[in-house]
Amino acid sequence: MADYGEPIFQSTLHIQKIAHQVALTSSHLIWEQASKGGPLDSPSSEPLFCHKNANAVPLKEIINATHEKDRHKPSQPSVNKSQGTKAKDTTHLYIELQCPSFMVYILSRGSKHKWKYKKLSFVCQDSHLCSQWVRNINDALDNPVFNRPKHLLVFVNPYGGKQQGPSLYKEKVAPLFEMAGIKTEVITTQRANHARDTLLEHDLHKVDGVVCVGGDGMFSELLNGLCERKLKEADLEQTQEQNPIPPDIRIGIIPAGSTDCIVYTTAGTNDPVTSALHIILGDNVGLDVCSIYSNGKFQRYSVSMLAYGYYGDILLDSEKNRWMGPKRYHVAGAKKFLGNKAYHGEVTFRLSSDSDSNPRDKKKCLNECNTCCLAGSRAVDKHSKMNDESDGVHKFKGKFMAICSFTMSCVCALTPAGASPYCHLGDGTTDLMLVQECSRFKFLKHLMRVADRTADQFDFDFIKIYRVKEFSFRPFPEHEEEQKEDTASGGIKHSKLPSSRMKTSVWNCDGEVIAHPSLQVRVHCQLVKLFGRGIEEMESKHMCTCCCSLGELPPDTP
Numbered sequence: 157m158a159d160y161g162e163p164i165f166q167s168t169l170h171i172q173k174i175a176h177q178v179a180l181t182s183s184h185l186i187w188e189q190a191s192k193g194g195p196l197d198s199p200s201s202e203p204l205f206c207h208k209n210a211n212a213v214p215l216k217e218i219i220n221a222t223h224e225k226d227r228h229k230p231s232q233p234s235v236n237k238s239q240g241t242k243a244k245d246t247t248h249l250y251i252e253l254q255c256p257s258f259m260v261y262i263l264s265r266g267s268k269h270k271w272k273y274k275k276l277s278f279v280c281q282d283s284h285l286c287s288q289w290v291r292n293i294n295d296a297l298d299n300p301v302f303n304r305p306k307h308l309l310v311f312v313n314p315y316g317g318k319q320q321g322p323s324l325y326k327e328k329v330a331p332l333f334e335m336a337g338i339k340t341e342v343i344t345t346q347r348a349n350h351a352r353d354t355l356l357e358h359d360l361h362k363v364d365g366v367v368c369v370g371g372d373g374m375f376s377e378l379l380n381g382l383c384e385r386k387l388k389e390a391d392l393e394q395t396q397e398q399n400p401i402p403p404d405i406r407i408g409i410i411p412a413g414s415t416d417c418i419v420y421t422t423a424g425t426n427d428p429v430t431s432a433l434h435i436i437l438g439d440n441v442g443l444d445v446c447s448i449y450s451n452g453k454f455q456r457y458s459v460s461m462l463a464y465g466y467y468g469d470i471l472l473d474s475e476k477n478r479w480m481g482p483k484r485y486h487v488a489g490a491k492k493f494l495g496n497k498a499y500h501g502e503v504t505f506r507l508s509s510d511s512d513s514n515p516r517d518k519k520k521c522l523n524e525c526n527t528c529c530l531a532g533s534r535a536v537d538k539h540s541k542m543n544d545e546s547d548g549v550h551k552f553k554g555k556f557m558a559i560c561s562f563t564m565s566c567v568c569a570l571t572p573a574g575a576s577p578y579c580h581l582g583d584g585t586t587d588l589m590l591v592q593e594c595s596r597f598k599f600l601k602h603l604m605r606v607a608d609r610t611a612d613q614f615d616f617d618f619i620k621i622y623r624v625k626e627f628s629f630r631p632f633p634e635h636e637e638e639q640k641e642d643t644a645s646g647g648i649k650h651s652k653l654p655s656s657r658m659k660t661s662v663w664n665c666d667g668e669v670i671a672h673p674s675l676q677v678r679v680h681c682q683l684v685k686l687f688g689r690g691i692e693e694m695e696s697k698h699m700c701t702c703c704c705s706l707g708e709l710p711p712d713t714p
């Protein structure tokens with residue numbers, strides 16, 4: 157017998173013209189066929205529920221319940237002409253025309269992590285019963301354990317990606333928020349940093365979620381705005397010694413950008429309806445955040461990728477060609493690949509103390525990830541100077557094609573498994589990749605593996621990858637002499653340093669340029685909460701036998 161808890165409310169209702177016993181508990185909506193097509197008011201002789209075969213939907217997967225409108229004007233009710241079914245059909249016609257009904261909107265999983273919703277119609281004996289059901293279901297969904305947002309502040313970027321943010325929000329997302337009874341204040345951004353600046357000042361008293369319709373750059377604005385606001389409220393400044401204060405408002409993203417890496421990584425798809433449903437259902441996942449400093453001065457917060465060299469140069473170049481849309485990255489990528497530049501520098505980092513986890517352990521971070529749960533429960537945010545070799549601190553000097561840190565796996569259309577496939581969303585670490593100077597051919601092999609779901613992109617002698625808590629980088633000053641091979645630190649070789657001007661790259665920070673090459677980075681475990689749950693492992697595992705098997709229900713994908 158399945159344990160769904162005690163019924164809060166129950167009665168006999170009709171689903172698809174068949175009488176069912178229906179019950180609401182604090183965790184599930186359950187229904188089971190009562191008798192074969194009996195009239196609405198026939199009492200059921202069956203004992204109530206919790207049979208193995210009862211259909212059950214967890215309340216956390218129900219969007220809401222509403223009265224069904226237009227119920228009394230079916231276009232052409234079908235009446236079977238055969239004598240044997242006439243009486244039954246008359247009953248059904250009666251039910252169709254006279255009885256009030258309510259709809260329950262339920263999450264439905266499609267392929268490739270896409271979510272939709274289905275509606276299930278329950279026909280009641282009278283309108284009083286119908287109202288009771290609608291009220292009781294919605295009251296149960298209001299339970300604070302489900303943590304659903306009621307007021308959202310939404311920023312729509314008309315400029316990001318293919319510039320479809322406003323139409324996409326209006327057509328696909330706003331109707332869903334309205335259906336779920338969520339109140340919204342919508343701001344169309346007029347310039348870069350509009351959302352960030354608004355968040356520093358805006359009255360957020362009633363707001364329980366901020367949402368951006370845009371890409372990773374827009375998410376970054378919300379993250380930075382909320383974190384900076386918290387420090388400002390406490391009259392503090394972000395320094396390397398000062399821990400950031402976690403915002404108490406969750407962030408949602410409706411993907412409408414060029415890369416949409418954060419959405420891909422946390423939801424498995426960049427489908428706006430899926431993201432809207434994650435927000436409506438009140439999903440919650442903690443994301444690690446890096447605080448970034450240059451020469452000790454705070455620059456910004458970041459959640460996905462921080463990259464110097466190849467990826468920094470691509471971003472700088474692609475920003476000049478924004479008019480090309482997402483294609484600009486391919487053009488810049490080809491140019492920078494042909495340029496094959498490497499940059500001198502020194503990287504210092506502190507390894508993660510969790511010896512069970514490493515960037516090549518083949519343990520994916522999925523929904524309800526154990527590693528993240530453990531890290532979240534024991535997180536202690538502390539900073540100490542990285543000068544103690546015995547405390548997991550390592551140093552490399554060399555000439556690098558790229559230095560990248562991935563604080564999440566960074567899945568996108570071009571990297572289907574992720575730039576660091578086994579990176580975690582919330583374990584308090586970042587995966588630091590050092591790509592040593594190499595030939596174009598070798599670098600191409602690495603890039604091809606990044607795009608290949610099955611290959612190990614780190615399995616090269618010119619690449620090193622570490623799971624770290626903090627790191628810093630400095631380019632070599634002009635006058636430094638040739639360095640000897642650093643045997644103590646693992647042996648990255650480097651060539652003679654330029655005696656003329658020092659050549660430096662820029663940092664690509666979640667798709668925004670940081671022009672200072674010297675950088676210090678600290679990771680803060682699960683500093684922000686996102687309306688999301690991480691990628692679900694097996695779609696079939698989540699297909700319940702009830703609503704998902706109701707193939708005859710009309711799918712109602714907006």
Ligand SMILES: Nc1ncnc2c1ncn2[C@@H]1O[C@H](COP(=O)(O)OP(=O)(O)OP(=O)(O)O)[C@@H](O)[C@H]1O
Pocket residue numbers: 313314315316317318345346347348349350369370371372373374375377412413414415416417666667
């Ligand atoms: N009205 C506007 N005009 C110009 N820039 C804007 C405007 N509104 C927002 N922005 C800026 O546009 C930048 C890019 O937007 P967004 O991240 O939404 O799209 P994207 O860069 O195409 O996608 P991705 O970051 O996923 O690659 C943001 O960093 C934001 O500061």
